[in-house]
Amino acid sequence: MSELEEKDFSKEDLEAKILDLNGSNSPVFVRVNANSPVLNLSPSQVEVAVSALVSSNGNESNPATRGATSVNKRSKRPQAKPSSALMQAKLNAQIRKRNSEGKSDITFVIKDHLQLARDAKEQVRKPSGVVYDMRMVEHHCLWDSSYPEKPERFSVVIQRCQQLGLLDRCLSIVPRYATEEEVSRVHPKEHIDKLRSICEEGGQNPNLEKMEQEASHFDAVYFHPSTYNLSLLAAGCTIDLVNAVLAGELQNGMAIIRPPGHHAMKSEFCGYCYFNNVAIAAQLALDSGSAKRILVVDFDVHHGQATQQAFYNDPR
Numbered sequence: 078m079s080e081l082e083e084k085d086f087s088k089e090d091l092e093a094k095i096l097d098l099n100g101s102n103s104p105v106f107v108r109v110n111a112n113s114p115v116l117n118l119s120p121s122q123v124e125v126a127v128s129a130l131v132s133s134n135g136n137e138s139n140p141a142t143r144g145a146t147s148v149n150k151r152s153k154r155p156q157a158k159p160s161s162a163l164m165q166a167k168l169n170a171q172i173r174k175r176n177s178e179g180k181s182d183i184t185f186v187i188k189d190h191l192q193l194a195r196d197a198k199e200q201v202r203k204p205s206g207v208v209y210d211m212r213m214v215e216h217h218c219l220w221d222s223s224y225p226e227k228p229e230r231f232s233v234v235i236q237r238c239q240q241l242g243l244l245d246r247c248l249s250i251v252p253r254y255a256t257e258e259e260v261s262r263v264h265p266k267e268h269i270d271k272l273r274s275i276c277e278e279g280g281q282n283p284n285l286e287k288m289e290q291e292a293s294h295f296d297a298v299y300f301h302p303s304t305y306n307l308s309l310l311a312a313g314c315t316i317d318l319v320n321a322v323l324a325g326e327l328q329n330g331m332a333i334i335r336p337p338g339h340h341a342m343k344s345e346f347c348g349y350c351y352f353n354n355v356a357i358a359a360q361l362a363l364d365s366g367s368a369k370r371i372l373v374v375d376f377d378v379h380h381g382q383a384t385q386q387a388f389y390n391d392p393r
Protein backbone atom coordinates (compact mmCIF):
# COMPACT_ATOMS: atom_id res chain seq x y z
CA MET A 78 0.00 0.00 0.00
CA SER A 79 1.33 3.41 -0.83
CA GLU A 80 1.20 6.36 1.51
CA LEU A 81 -2.09 8.18 1.60
CA GLU A 82 -1.97 11.39 -0.32
CA GLU A 83 -1.34 14.56 1.68
CA LYS A 84 -3.01 17.81 0.86
CA ASP A 85 -2.69 21.29 2.24
CA PHE A 86 -5.99 22.81 3.28
CA SER A 87 -6.74 26.38 4.16
CA LYS A 88 -9.10 26.99 7.04
CA GLU A 89 -11.96 27.55 4.56
CA ASP A 90 -11.13 24.31 2.74
CA LEU A 91 -11.08 22.51 6.00
CA GLU A 92 -14.47 23.83 7.00
CA ALA A 93 -15.82 22.69 3.64
CA LYS A 94 -14.22 19.32 4.22
CA ILE A 95 -15.97 19.01 7.54
CA LEU A 96 -19.26 19.78 5.80
CA ASP A 97 -18.47 16.97 3.34
CA LEU A 98 -17.88 14.63 6.19
CA ASN A 99 -20.97 15.69 8.10
CA GLY A 100 -23.01 12.62 8.96
CA SER A 101 -20.11 10.31 8.24
CA ASN A 102 -18.14 8.50 10.89
CA SER A 103 -15.07 8.31 8.67
CA PRO A 104 -11.89 9.15 10.54
CA VAL A 105 -9.85 12.05 9.23
CA PHE A 106 -6.12 12.09 9.52
CA VAL A 107 -4.98 15.54 10.55
CA ARG A 108 -1.49 16.91 10.89
CA VAL A 109 -1.43 20.26 12.64
CA ASN A 110 1.87 21.28 11.13
CA ALA A 111 4.73 19.69 9.26
CA ASN A 112 6.45 18.50 12.44
CA SER A 113 3.46 17.31 14.42
CA PRO A 114 2.23 13.72 14.52
CA VAL A 115 -0.67 12.70 12.31
CA LEU A 116 -3.81 12.41 14.43
CA ASN A 117 -6.69 10.15 13.62
CA LEU A 118 -9.81 12.16 14.42
CA SER A 119 -13.50 11.81 13.80
CA PRO A 120 -15.12 14.68 11.86
CA SER A 121 -16.57 16.15 15.05
CA GLN A 122 -13.17 16.03 16.72
CA VAL A 123 -11.63 17.80 13.74
CA GLU A 124 -14.30 20.43 14.01
CA VAL A 125 -13.54 21.08 17.67
CA ALA A 126 -9.84 21.07 16.92
CA VAL A 127 -10.31 23.70 14.24
CA SER A 128 -12.29 25.88 16.63
CA ALA A 129 -9.61 25.51 19.26
CA LEU A 130 -6.85 26.31 16.83
CA VAL A 131 -8.59 29.31 15.37
CA SER A 132 -9.32 30.63 18.85
CA SER A 133 -5.85 30.00 20.18
CA ASN A 134 -4.36 31.90 17.27
CA GLY A 135 -6.47 34.89 18.04
CA ASN A 136 -8.10 34.67 14.66
CA GLU A 137 -11.87 35.00 14.70
CA SER A 138 -11.81 34.19 18.36
CA ASN A 139 -15.28 35.57 18.88
CA PRO A 140 -17.84 33.16 17.43
CA ALA A 141 -20.23 36.05 16.93
CA THR A 142 -17.86 37.63 14.41
CA ARG A 143 -17.30 34.49 12.44
CA GLY A 144 -20.60 34.30 10.65
CA ALA A 145 -22.73 31.20 10.33
CA THR A 146 -20.06 28.75 9.28
CA SER A 147 -20.44 25.09 9.91
CA VAL A 148 -17.73 25.28 12.53
CA ASN A 149 -19.54 28.08 14.29
CA LYS A 150 -22.86 26.27 14.30
CA ARG A 151 -21.66 23.01 15.62
CA SER A 152 -19.25 24.46 18.12
CA LYS A 153 -22.30 25.39 20.21
CA ARG A 154 -23.31 21.78 20.50
CA PRO A 155 -22.50 20.06 23.75
CA GLN A 156 -19.29 18.13 23.20
CA ALA A 157 -18.27 14.77 24.57
CA LYS A 158 -15.26 14.53 26.81
CA PRO A 159 -12.23 15.51 24.68
CA SER A 160 -10.22 12.57 23.44
CA SER A 161 -6.46 12.29 23.87
CA ALA A 162 -6.13 13.02 20.16
CA LEU A 163 -8.09 16.20 20.55
CA MET A 164 -6.05 17.27 23.55
CA GLN A 165 -2.93 16.67 21.49
CA ALA A 166 -4.33 18.81 18.70
CA LYS A 167 -5.01 21.62 21.14
CA LEU A 168 -1.55 21.32 22.60
CA ASN A 169 -0.01 21.45 19.16
CA ALA A 170 -2.04 24.55 18.41
CA GLN A 171 -0.80 26.26 21.53
CA ILE A 172 2.79 25.39 20.71
CA ARG A 173 2.29 26.66 17.22
CA LYS A 174 0.84 29.87 18.52
CA ARG A 175 3.87 30.47 20.72
CA ASN A 176 6.25 29.67 17.89
CA SER A 177 4.52 31.76 15.31
CA GLU A 178 4.75 34.94 17.43
CA GLY A 179 1.31 36.13 16.69
CA LYS A 180 1.11 34.98 13.09
CA SER A 181 -2.33 33.63 12.31
CA ASP A 182 -1.45 31.13 9.56
CA ILE A 183 -2.53 27.59 10.33
CA THR A 184 -1.28 24.78 8.14
CA PHE A 185 -3.37 21.64 8.03
CA VAL A 186 -2.52 18.49 6.18
CA ILE A 187 -5.43 16.11 5.90
CA LYS A 188 -4.80 12.50 5.11
CA ASP A 189 -7.94 11.23 3.47
CA HIS A 190 -8.20 7.49 3.94
CA LEU A 191 -10.66 7.26 1.04
CA GLN A 192 -8.27 8.88 -1.46
CA LEU A 193 -6.87 5.55 -2.62
CA ALA A 194 -10.37 4.31 -3.37
CA ARG A 195 -11.13 7.52 -5.25
CA ASP A 196 -7.94 7.21 -7.28
CA ALA A 197 -8.64 3.53 -8.04
CA LYS A 198 -11.84 4.56 -9.82
CA GLU A 199 -9.79 6.43 -12.41
CA GLN A 200 -7.09 3.79 -12.69
CA VAL A 201 -6.60 2.08 -16.06
CA ARG A 202 -6.62 -1.62 -15.38
CA LYS A 203 -4.34 -4.08 -17.10
CA PRO A 204 -5.57 -7.48 -18.34
CA SER A 205 -5.84 -10.52 -16.10
CA GLY A 206 -3.33 -13.21 -16.94
CA VAL A 207 -3.64 -16.97 -17.08
CA VAL A 208 -1.02 -19.67 -17.49
CA TYR A 209 -1.47 -23.42 -17.87
CA ASP A 210 -0.10 -26.25 -19.98
CA MET A 211 -2.10 -29.30 -21.04
CA ARG A 212 0.98 -31.51 -20.60
CA MET A 213 0.21 -31.23 -16.89
CA VAL A 214 -2.31 -34.10 -17.22
CA GLU A 215 0.55 -36.57 -17.77
CA HIS A 216 1.49 -36.76 -14.10
CA HIS A 217 -0.58 -39.52 -12.49
CA CYS A 218 -0.22 -42.46 -10.15
CA LEU A 219 0.79 -45.56 -12.10
CA TRP A 220 -0.05 -48.03 -9.33
CA ASP A 221 -3.33 -46.62 -8.00
CA SER A 222 -5.88 -45.37 -10.56
CA SER A 223 -8.12 -43.99 -7.79
CA TYR A 224 -5.39 -41.84 -6.25
CA PRO A 225 -7.02 -38.51 -5.29
CA GLU A 226 -4.35 -36.30 -6.90
CA LYS A 227 -5.25 -37.06 -10.48
CA PRO A 228 -5.18 -35.28 -13.86
CA GLU A 229 -8.86 -34.31 -13.56
CA ARG A 230 -8.00 -31.93 -10.74
CA PHE A 231 -6.39 -29.87 -13.48
CA SER A 232 -8.42 -30.70 -16.60
CA VAL A 233 -11.83 -30.06 -15.00
CA VAL A 234 -10.73 -26.58 -13.97
CA ILE A 235 -9.57 -25.83 -17.52
CA GLN A 236 -12.83 -27.21 -19.00
CA ARG A 237 -14.99 -25.12 -16.67
CA CYS A 238 -13.00 -21.97 -17.37
CA GLN A 239 -13.41 -22.63 -21.10
CA GLN A 240 -17.17 -23.18 -20.72
CA LEU A 241 -17.48 -19.83 -18.99
CA GLY A 242 -15.30 -18.11 -21.59
CA LEU A 243 -12.91 -17.01 -18.86
CA LEU A 244 -9.71 -18.10 -20.58
CA ASP A 245 -10.52 -16.02 -23.67
CA ARG A 246 -10.85 -12.95 -21.51
CA CYS A 247 -7.35 -13.36 -20.09
CA LEU A 248 -3.93 -12.69 -21.51
CA SER A 249 -2.16 -16.03 -21.81
CA ILE A 250 1.35 -16.35 -20.44
CA VAL A 251 3.59 -18.77 -22.35
CA PRO A 252 4.41 -21.71 -20.06
CA ARG A 253 8.04 -22.45 -19.37
CA TYR A 254 10.18 -24.71 -17.21
CA ALA A 255 11.82 -23.20 -14.17
CA THR A 256 15.58 -23.55 -14.14
CA GLU A 257 17.19 -25.62 -11.42
CA GLU A 258 18.89 -22.42 -10.28
CA GLU A 259 15.47 -20.83 -9.69
CA VAL A 260 14.16 -23.85 -7.80
CA SER A 261 17.32 -23.87 -5.69
CA ARG A 262 16.28 -20.54 -4.12
CA VAL A 263 13.99 -22.61 -1.92
CA HIS A 264 15.10 -26.24 -2.27
CA PRO A 265 18.64 -27.60 -1.78
CA LYS A 266 20.35 -29.26 -4.73
CA GLU A 267 20.01 -32.72 -3.16
CA HIS A 268 16.21 -32.35 -3.12
CA ILE A 269 16.13 -31.37 -6.81
CA ASP A 270 18.56 -34.13 -7.81
CA LYS A 271 16.56 -36.70 -5.88
CA LEU A 272 13.33 -35.98 -7.75
CA ARG A 273 15.13 -36.03 -11.09
CA SER A 274 16.81 -39.36 -10.41
CA ILE A 275 13.62 -41.05 -9.11
CA CYS A 276 11.58 -39.90 -12.12
CA GLU A 277 14.13 -40.40 -14.86
CA GLU A 278 15.50 -43.74 -13.73
CA GLY A 279 14.55 -46.40 -16.24
CA GLY A 280 13.65 -43.87 -18.95
CA GLN A 281 10.59 -45.09 -20.86
CA ASN A 282 10.45 -48.27 -18.77
CA PRO A 283 10.26 -47.10 -15.19
CA ASN A 284 10.56 -49.61 -12.38
CA LEU A 285 7.14 -49.12 -10.80
CA GLU A 286 7.92 -51.25 -7.79
CA LYS A 287 10.96 -49.10 -7.00
CA MET A 288 9.01 -45.88 -7.58
CA GLU A 289 6.29 -47.01 -5.20
CA GLN A 290 8.93 -47.98 -2.67
CA GLU A 291 10.48 -44.48 -2.94
CA ALA A 292 7.06 -42.86 -2.55
CA SER A 293 6.36 -44.83 0.61
CA HIS A 294 9.05 -42.79 2.39
CA PHE A 295 6.92 -39.66 2.09
CA ASP A 296 3.48 -38.51 3.18
CA ALA A 297 0.88 -38.63 0.33
CA VAL A 298 3.27 -38.65 -2.60
CA TYR A 299 3.65 -40.71 -5.80
CA PHE A 300 6.15 -40.41 -8.60
CA HIS A 301 5.69 -40.60 -12.37
CA PRO A 302 8.32 -40.30 -15.12
CA SER A 303 6.88 -36.85 -15.97
CA THR A 304 6.84 -35.59 -12.38
CA TYR A 305 10.26 -33.93 -12.39
CA ASN A 306 9.74 -31.98 -15.64
CA LEU A 307 6.16 -31.01 -14.80
CA SER A 308 7.22 -29.80 -11.37
CA LEU A 309 9.73 -27.53 -13.11
CA LEU A 310 6.99 -26.46 -15.53
CA ALA A 311 4.55 -25.64 -12.71
CA ALA A 312 7.21 -23.56 -10.96
CA GLY A 313 8.24 -21.77 -14.18
CA CYS A 314 4.61 -20.85 -14.94
CA THR A 315 4.14 -19.44 -11.44
CA ILE A 316 7.35 -17.41 -11.62
CA ASP A 317 6.48 -15.82 -14.96
CA LEU A 318 2.93 -15.01 -13.91
CA VAL A 319 4.14 -13.28 -10.76
CA ASN A 320 6.83 -11.43 -12.71
CA ALA A 321 4.28 -10.20 -15.28
CA VAL A 322 2.12 -8.75 -12.48
CA LEU A 323 5.15 -7.16 -10.83
CA ALA A 324 6.24 -5.68 -14.18
CA GLY A 325 2.83 -4.05 -14.53
CA GLU A 326 1.90 -6.08 -17.62
CA LEU A 327 -0.98 -7.76 -15.80
CA GLN A 328 -3.44 -6.51 -13.22
CA ASN A 329 -3.59 -9.98 -11.68
CA GLY A 330 -3.53 -13.55 -12.86
CA MET A 331 -4.02 -17.23 -12.19
CA ALA A 332 -1.63 -20.11 -12.71
CA ILE A 333 -3.66 -23.29 -13.26
CA ILE A 334 -0.94 -25.82 -12.64
CA ARG A 335 0.02 -29.18 -11.27
CA PRO A 336 1.77 -30.75 -9.52
CA PRO A 337 0.80 -28.40 -6.70
CA GLY A 338 3.41 -26.90 -4.39
CA HIS A 339 2.41 -25.66 -0.97
CA HIS A 340 3.10 -28.87 0.97
CA ALA A 341 6.57 -29.32 -0.59
CA MET A 342 9.06 -28.78 2.22
CA LYS A 343 12.55 -27.51 1.49
CA SER A 344 14.01 -31.02 1.63
CA GLU A 345 10.97 -33.27 1.65
CA PHE A 346 8.26 -34.16 -0.86
CA CYS A 347 4.89 -34.01 0.85
CA GLY A 348 1.14 -33.89 0.19
CA TYR A 349 1.20 -34.29 -3.63
CA CYS A 350 3.86 -31.56 -3.82
CA TYR A 351 7.48 -31.66 -5.01
CA PHE A 352 8.65 -28.08 -5.61
CA ASN A 353 6.97 -25.23 -3.73
CA ASN A 354 5.82 -23.12 -6.68
CA VAL A 355 4.50 -20.16 -4.75
CA ALA A 356 7.44 -20.02 -2.34
CA ILE A 357 9.89 -20.10 -5.26
CA ALA A 358 8.08 -17.31 -7.13
CA ALA A 359 7.81 -15.23 -3.94
CA GLN A 360 11.47 -15.74 -3.06
CA LEU A 361 12.55 -14.70 -6.56
CA ALA A 362 10.38 -11.57 -6.40
CA LEU A 363 11.98 -10.67 -3.07
CA ASP A 364 15.50 -11.43 -4.32
CA SER A 365 15.04 -9.31 -7.45
CA GLY A 366 13.89 -6.34 -5.39
CA SER A 367 10.54 -6.24 -7.23
CA ALA A 368 8.74 -6.61 -3.91
CA LYS A 369 9.79 -5.84 -0.36
CA ARG A 370 7.14 -7.90 1.36
CA ILE A 371 4.65 -10.44 0.01
CA LEU A 372 1.38 -11.67 1.45
CA VAL A 373 0.78 -15.34 0.63
CA VAL A 374 -2.87 -16.25 1.10
CA ASP A 375 -2.94 -20.02 1.32
CA PHE A 376 -6.26 -21.64 0.49
CA ASP A 377 -6.66 -25.32 1.30
CA VAL A 378 -8.29 -27.60 3.83
CA HIS A 379 -4.75 -28.12 5.15
CA HIS A 380 -2.25 -25.69 6.58
CA GLY A 381 0.31 -24.73 3.91
CA GLN A 382 3.05 -25.79 6.26
CA ALA A 383 5.82 -25.85 3.67
CA THR A 384 5.23 -22.32 2.43
CA GLN A 385 5.36 -21.23 6.06
CA GLN A 386 8.57 -23.21 6.52
CA ALA A 387 10.16 -21.53 3.48
CA PHE A 388 9.86 -18.09 5.10
CA TYR A 389 9.88 -19.01 8.75
CA ASN A 390 13.26 -17.38 9.36
CA ASP A 391 12.57 -14.36 7.18
CA PRO A 392 12.21 -11.36 9.52
CA ARG A 393 9.76 -9.70 7.14
Ligand SMILES: [Zn+2]
Binds near residue numbers: 340348377378379
Ligand atom coordinates in the same frame (compact mmCIF):
# COMPACT_ATOMS: atom_id res chain seq x y z
ZN1 LIG B 1 -3.43 -29.77 1.12
